[in-house]
Amino acid sequence: MNAALLAPKAILGIKEDRQELSAPAVIDTSLVHPIAQPTKAHVRHLDFWYGTHQILHDVSLEIKEHCVTALIGPSGCGKTTLLRCFNRMHDLYPGNCYGGEIILNPDGLNIVCPTTDPLEMRMRIGMVFQKPNPYPKSIFENVAFGLRLRGVKGSELRDRVEWALQSAALWEETKDRLNENALSLSGGQQQRLCIARALATLPEILLLDEPTSALDPIATARIEELIDELRGRLTIIIVTHNMAQAQRVADVTAFMYLGRLVEIGPTKQIFENAAQELTREYVQGRFG
Amino acid sequence: MENMRQAIARRRRVDLIFHVLGAICTSVGIVTIALLLGFLIVKGANRISWEFFSSYPSRFPHKSGILPALVGSGLVMFVTSLLAIPIGIAAAIFLDEYAPRNWFSSLIELNITNLAGVPSIIYGLMALGVVVYWMGLGRSIAAAGITLALLILPIVITATREALRSIPREIREAAMAQGATRWQMVRHHLLPYSLSGIATGVIIALSRAIGETAPLITIGALSFIAFLPPAPIQSQPPFLSFEWLSSPFTVLPIQVFNWVSRPQPAFHEVAAAAAVVLIVFTLLLNSTAMILRKRARSRISW
């Protein structure tokens, strides 16, 4: 499986500054202390309004490069809202308004600045939605669309579609039926296809919004395995309601409540030794 | 116990009554169409022949044919489709995917819904003033095509918007999240996925246009015509000719109307035959629409 992730740079046409994604996994991920990693995105005093309704209040946190950061918190606390700030999805609907900043490293661009092009952010940051939403096209075309948008053609296109499907652990199941409609896949396969679709374009950050909430336990386990394999090569932010899942996959966990960030820290610390009383109550299932 | 059984029997009876009533109501429509078509066929059947399709109208009923009406209907529908389909689809896409939601766009939406309900004769009067005189197109095929295009534009727009709206938001978000522009999303996703829905709406709109009579009479379609418009393809350079656009014309329903209003019963037979042709066209169009719609439903289930 890992071999798929080590596809030669030549095939992928990766620029030097993106080589991490395909570089050999030299890092033993169990030893990566999240705090020791460089910061990929720095959220500073972020506010967000749906019209006049403020949803996010002064959220500040650091997303560490090549780590998995889990966002947890009770329903309606603003996890999805925060996640969708990273790729400016809120810009699709009128009346939404950002305050504060999200600094994207290494170029130090403020993602939510009005002068930053949302299209550029969506080209650089991939997203997987809660409900699997493959296009009603062939499996191949699902993965190829994002690549075509970026001008990839011909045999390179085929190679990169294959690489993405392998990375999403879907190649073996689909290599003989690439021209079949993606809607003929099972729910779990559809979600892995959506992950493949996002991976194909080598995003700097991958946003996952409750990617397994519509799936059965076996399909969920496959996706968690996949996230584990991507760790160390890709920066991942995952929203989850499942405490066990957060503990299994996340290096860093951030707990949100009523639109505010309560606490962020290494997952083990958040779940076993949280600084805030509120966090302790939530992770022990005493409210939420 | 006995009470419950009685109650069940009573409810069953009510159910049965509705079943029968519903069946009767449904058959009213089908029987009427069948009777109408049967009546027309019996009356006009022996008139339908190759000559009927290839001759001009005449003073003599047995020599009369529908060639100019057929050609006129075809050319007018061609102009109508050429205008109404792209404009209607573009307008629908703009309203649904681009236009900001404000009082102005609501006003436009309201107007489009209302336009669909305006009597067709009003379109004729408007077209007479604007298209025939003000734009100076005269009583031509172009004027007729424009008139009918305006008439069916609201239908095309509404059908397209419905087809677009049946595509879930998640699909739009997926495409946008991958870095597509709105146009790329429309072009590569929304249009392909809503194609059969749009086609259904367009065909239904065209089948409405093909039977329209009042607005075309208003703008001055001829009812007796013994020549064809100039052919669009010429044997000499520049090979293409657009003269037919400014040619006088007649269409099938007007031809039918003309024959029906004559005193000689023999002409009524001719009218019946022409009416059969018109109805068959309309039914063909509508069944195509139905097949397309069914295909769309079975192919994509969101």
Ligand SMILES: Nc1ncnc2c1ncn2[C@@H]1O[C@H](COP(=O)(O)OP(=O)(O)OP(=O)(O)O)[C@@H](O)[C@H]1O
């Ligand atoms: N389009 C919208 N317009 C107005 N308010 C919204 C909109 N979408 C979400 N909200 C509100 O924003 C708040 C946060 O919503 P959000 O979806 O971010 O919560 P969440 O933490 O992802 O919840 P869940 O765990 O249930 O997915 C909620 O109170 C919700 O009612």
Ligand SMILES: [Mg+2]
């Ligand atoms: Mg959510």
